[in-house]
Amino acid sequence: MSEDAGRVPAEPPDLRVGHEERAAAMRALDTHFEAGRLDVTEYGERSGVAGTATHRHELEELFTDLPAPHPEFSPAAGPPAVPEKAPDRHPLGHRHTAMALLPLLAVIGIVLLVVVGGQPAGLAFFPIVFLLAGRFGPRRF
Incomplete structure (x- = not known):
């Protein structure tokens, strides 16, 4: 069996870092500053470099001439992980669309009542249309 069989391959030096790695480097630099190093x-x-570092090798270079502590990555x-698709909030989407058309149908009915039927009293139904539009219209969640 070869010597390399039990070894874990080293991570690439250009591995990108995130907020947690930058914060760990800043904490280690704080310790060295407090110790007078x-x-x-x-x-x-060094803090400026640590705060703007995008790759792990940039953070590692800050500690080459310093003893421990070094940031642990x-x-x-x-x-x-890819989040699962959220369930459909309206499994009966076609029914929701039909309910949204109800105010439009009411307006058409009132216009026909006023224009064709000559009934000006049909204008009194407009407030009802607005109430229906608010109740069955599109929702903003």
């Missing part, structure tokens, strides 16, 4: 200028420069995770 970094002066104000050098602490500011979590092992590279697999791809993020």
Whole structure:
């Protein structure tokens, strides 16, 4: 059996980092600054690099001349989990669409009543149409 069989391959140096890794580097730099290993200028420069780092090697380079503590990086995770599709809020979508058409049908009926039937009293039904539109119209959740 070869020596390499039990070894885990090293992670690529260009592995991207996130907020947690940058925060861990900042905490380690704070410890070194408090211990007097970094002066104000050098602490500011390294903190700036840590705050804007996008790759792991950028953070690792900040600690090459410093003793422990160094930031501990979590092992590279697999791809993020894909969330399941949310269930349809309106399983009977066609029924919801039909209810949204009800106010339109009421307006057409009132217009026909007033224009064709010569009944001006039909205008009194317009407030009812607006109430129906509010009740059965589209929802904003």
